[in-house]
Amino acid sequence: MDERVIQQIQKEGADALLNVGVSVPLLDFKVPFRKVPLHIRVTMKRPTLAGQIKIARTYLSMETTAEQLCAMGTSEQMAFLAQHGKKLSKIIALTMPHWWFPTVLMSWIIRHFMKFEYQKAAISKFVSLMGTDPFIPIIRSVERTNPMKLRLSQKKKGS
Secondary structure (H helix, E strand, O other), X not given: OOHHHHHHHHHHHHHHHXXXXXXXXXXXXXXXXXXXXXXXXXXXXXXXXXXXXXXXXXXXXXXXXXXHHHXXXXXXXXXXXXXXXXXXXXXXXXXXXXXXXXXXXXXXXXXXXXXXXHHHHHHHHHHHHOOOHHHHHHHHHHHHXXXXXXXXXXXXXXX
C-alpha cells in the first residue's frame, strides 16, 4: 500500500477515536457554470446512549448481521433494501447529530438521496463500533458498590 494511503487510514482512525465522526457523501449535483459538481456531505458521529439503544432496537428488528449484508448478492441486496430500507435509513439518521433536524426527515433525505453503497458501508462501520464492551467495567463497579447488596459480614444477621 502507498504511504499516503496508510497515513490517511491512520488519520481517519484517529479522528473516529476522537469522536470527530465520519463524513459520508449525501448528494452530488451539477451546478451551472461550475466544472466540479457540488458535494453535500453529512457527518456520522458516535450516538448518545439513548441513540445507541434506539439503534440497537432497530438493528435487532432487522434480524441480519453486517457480515450477512456484505456477503449478499445483488438480488438479495435489493430484497433486503425493499424489506428494511426505512429501518436502514433510520439507523444512519440516528448516528448524525441533528438536534435541530427531526430523525424522520433526516431518514427520508437519506433514503431519497444517499447511494446504497454508502448506506451499506455506514451501517457495517457503525454496527461494528457499537458494542457493550465499554459498559462492562461500569456494570462491574455498580455491582460492587450496590448499597442493597449484602456484605460478607452481614450474611448471618442480615443487617
